[in-house]
Amino acid sequence: MITTNPSDVMRRALLKIDDALVFHALDQLNLKSSAKISAVVGVPLRGLQQKRDVTTFATGAPIVAVRAMLELLALDPLEKIIEALGEHAENPTFEQLSEAIDAVQDHGVSTDEVVAVLAFAVGEKFPAANQCRRLLEERTELELPALPEVVAAPTLLAPKKADDELREQRRKRREEEKLKKKAQLASRSLRPSKSTKTQKAPRTTQAASPALEVPEILRRRFIFTPSELETFDPNHPLVGSVVLAEVPFDAVDPMIPEQRSKVRPVVVVAASDGAILALGIYSNQSPSRGLFKAWRRLGLAHVSYVSSERVALVTPTQSLERIGRLSDEEWNSLF
Numbered sequence: 001m002i003t004t005n006p007s008d009v010m011r012r013a014l015l016k017i018d019d020a021l022v023f024h025a026l027d028q029l030n031l032k033s034s035a036k037i038s039a040v041v042g043v044p045l046r047g048l049q050q051k052r053d054v055t056t057f058a059t060g061a062p063i064v065a066v067r068a069m070l071e072l073l074a075l076d077p078l079e080k081i082i083e084a085l086g087e088h089a090e091n092p093t094f095e096q097l098s099e100a101i102d103a104v105q106d107h108g109v110s111t112d113e114v115v116a117v118l119a120f121a122v123g124e125k126f127p128a129a130n131q132c133r134r135l136l137e138e139r140t141e142l143e144l145p146a147l148p149e150v151v152a153a154p155t156l157l158a159p160k161k162a163d164d165e166l167r168e169q170r171r172k173r174r175e176e177e178k179l180k181k182k183a184q185l186a187s188r189s190l191r192p193s194k195s196t197k198t199q200k201a202p203r204t205t206q207a208a209s210p211a212l213e214v215p216e217i218l219r220r221r222f223i224f225t226p227s228e229l230e231t232f233d234p235n236h237p238l239v240g241s242v243v244l245a246e247v248p249f250d251a252v253d254p255m256i257p258e259q260r261s262k263v264r265p266v267v268v269v270a271a272s273d274g275a276i277l278a279l280g281i282y283s284n285q286s287p288s289r290g291l292f293k294a295w296r297r298l299g300l301a302h303v304s305y306v307s308s309e310r311v312a313l314v315t316p317t318q319s320l321e322r323i324g325r326l327s328d329e330e331w332n333s334l335f
Contacts, residue, residue: 006122006125006129009136010067010120011058011059011063013144014069015055015059015145017073017112018112019052022073023049025069026049026072037068038301039302039304040062040064040244041068044061048069059147062244064321067124071120073120074113074116074117076113077109078120081097081109084101084104090127092131097128097131098135101135111141114142115142115144119132219332220335222269224270231275231312232275233270234269236270241267241268241322242265242268242281242298243323244264244266244321245276245313247263247311247313248260248311264280264282265280265298265304266279271317274315274316275314275317276317277313279308279309280309283305284305288307288308289308290305290308291306292305293333294324
């Protein structure tokens with residue numbers, strides 16, 4: 001049965017396609033020198049190119065990277081199917097699409113290439129997406145495998161209890177370290193002092209001083225307006241996470257006026273069930289953007305800058321994809 005989730009369809013399709021076809025298409029790209037590929041796509045694709053593990057990529061990579069890989073595989077066969085559909089290419093019926101696929105397969109298009117086209121159409125929500133789903137479901141040779149069972153990575157919406165448990169574990173470790181240091185100091189003070197009459201001159205090296213206790217770093221509080229506090233929860237489990245979100249452009253680009261937004265990493269500073277308040281992360285510097293110190297640790301491909309201007313994004317938080325979470329020091333460096 002084909003799931004209603006387009007992301008799952010694309011991931012399952014990539015699992016079905018032969019690895020050799022995936023790597024043949026991937027190895028044609030020069031990912032290191034391509035400045036047009038964003039970090040959230042380029043980093044996972046480079047990892048796939050190096051590790052040669054399609055299963056891990058298909059099940060765990062950001063969906064934008066999986067979509068990009070499918071688009072690469074579907075590019076040539078999609079043109080052939082469109083040509084075969086002719087005047088029906090805009091919104092074909094099931095029968096018209098089925099006949100066009102039969103025709104291109106008779107001329108050398110493989111089953112794996114057909115799977116790539118159909119899954120990409122579902123993921124991109126083409127007008128014929130439902131017909132593509134039906135073909136994947138009804139044709140035995142196009143049947144998609146189930147996603148394998150994987151250990152779930154920490155999600156954006158993990159219960160707050162998990163964070164509380166981690167904090168409690170850290171607190172206990174700090175208390176244990178304090179008690180251990182106190183015991184060491186106490187044992188030193190109880191040792192009997194040696195007579196100095198026959199004692200040789202001390203060496204130039206001094207006894208090690210007790211280790212100084214490192215003060216705990218406190219996470220700074222973000223300052224919100226009253227209207228923001230009415231809409232967003234500053235203690236939401238997403239706060240401090242770096243996620244992928246659709247961020248609108250500040251102005252319309254005259255070269256591409258139809259493109260009004262872009263998927264980019266953002267830092268969540270507050271959230272609600274259906275929206276987030278975030279700081280955008282950009283590749284270009286400006287007076288309102290400061291260095292994003294966690295860019296390398298989070299796997300971004302180049303130096304990045306975080307905006308001081310927050311933006312409210314209405315988005316289903318359950319569908320957001322997490323890149324990572326900022327440490328206390330990284331969070332405090334934002335403001």
